[in-house]
Each structure stands twice: as structure tokens, then as C-alpha cells.
Amino acid sequence: AVDIPSGIDVHTGATDGPHVHAALTVTFGGLKPAHALGDCGRVELVDIGLDLPQSDVFELEAADVAALWPVPGPKDDKYTQGVTGILAGSATYPGAAVLCTGAAVAATSGMVRYAGSAAQQVLSQWPEVIATPTVSAAGRVQAWAVGPGLGIDE
Structure with missing residues (x-):
């Protein structure tokens, strides 16, 4: 799919009927909520030189989660x-x-x-x-x- 698979709401990733089940979605400029929340398959962001503000959407890899996961200390209960x-x-x-x-x-x-x-x-x-x-x-x-x-x- 290009940008967002047809039939998927760009803001919520929700579907209310038939929609494209993309194996790969290529988007340009910035990620959108549907890329994390919807049935978009693997998402590839292509930089086309747009001067856009930083996106609020980001992806966590396993190493990111491991680094952010709280480890209990001796004073925790x-x-x-x-x-x-x-x-x-x-x-x-x-x-x-x-x-x-x-x-x-x-x-x-x-x-x-x-x-x-x-x-x-x-x-x-x-x-x-x-x-x-x-x-x-x-x-x-x-x-x-x-x-x-x-x-x-x-």
C-alpha cells in the first residue's frame, strides 16, 4: 500500500468494512497513527525531503523495550x-x-x-x-x- 491501506482510518487504524490487508505500506514524510494501530503490514518510511515537524508516532524495538523496562531495586515493593x-x-x-x-x-x-x-x-x-x-x-x-x-x- 502507499501511505495508508485503503479502508483503514488514518487516525485510529480502525476499519468498518472491507479494507486492504497490506504486507507492506510505504509512506512518505512521516508516520501516522494508523501505521502503529492498523493492519498496515511492515511499514517503510521514505524521506522525500519534506521539512515536517517531528512525528509523535514512533516504534519501539525489543532493545528499546528492554532499556525502558523498570528493574526492581532493593527499596521496591x-x-x-x-x-x-x-x-x-x-x-x-x-x-x-x-x-x-x-x-x-x-x-x-x-x-x-x-x-x-x-x-x-x-x-x-x-x-x-x-x-x-x-x-x-x-x-x-x-x-x-x-x-x-x-x-x-x-
Whole structure:
């Protein structure tokens, strides 16, 4: 594709119908939000000599993420490292709860709290997690991940 694949919103990367699934998008002058958010394939920026302000859009490579990733120090605790809350799944369909909670554990949160009816199944896979039946009983959480499988219980 040239600039933006047809059918993709340049500001959001969203599609609301048929659109081009580009393997490669070549753009000129500067990156646009759709290049990071949309189905643009590999994006190549070609400098054509335009005098444009610096773009707000940039790409992080694995080395960039590694350099920016906070490494806990001797004075850090679970709250300085971040407490993630998971609200997903149900007792009837516990897979979503177990998988979402496992992702939070693997992402090295300082602590993970699960709130929901799949607490028994979550704890059988992730005993380091604090599990409660409701969000209000979960305690201090800095970021909630609300995911699949909700709405099965009352």
C-alpha cells in the first residue's frame, strides 16, 4: 500500500468494512497513527525531503523495550512494581480467568489480584495470586485488566 491501506482510518487504524490487508505500506514524510494501530503490514518510511515537524508516532524495538523496562531495586515493593487486577472468566468458563491471570503473572507485576468466581481454578494454577470473589474485596490495585468470559455469573 502507499501511505495508508485503503479502508483503514488514518487516525485510529480502525476499519468498518472491507479494507486492504497490506504486507507492506510505504509512506512518505512521516508516520501516522494508523501505521502503529492498523493492519498496515511492515511499514517503510521514505524521506522525500519534506521539512515536517517531528512525528509523535514512533516504534519501539525489543532493545528499546528492554532499556525502558523498570528493574526492581532493593527499596521496591509490590506497590512500586505495580499491582494488576484481573476481572475475567467465570466458574463456568474459568479458562479466560486462568489465562488472563497467568499473563499478568508473566508480565512481572509486583502482585496480581484476581476478582471473580473462578478463584479456585486461578489459584490452582497461580498460587501466588491473591483471589477474591468481588472487585470491592480485592484491595489496592493500580491497573485492572477486564477481559473475556464476563457476564456468565450474576
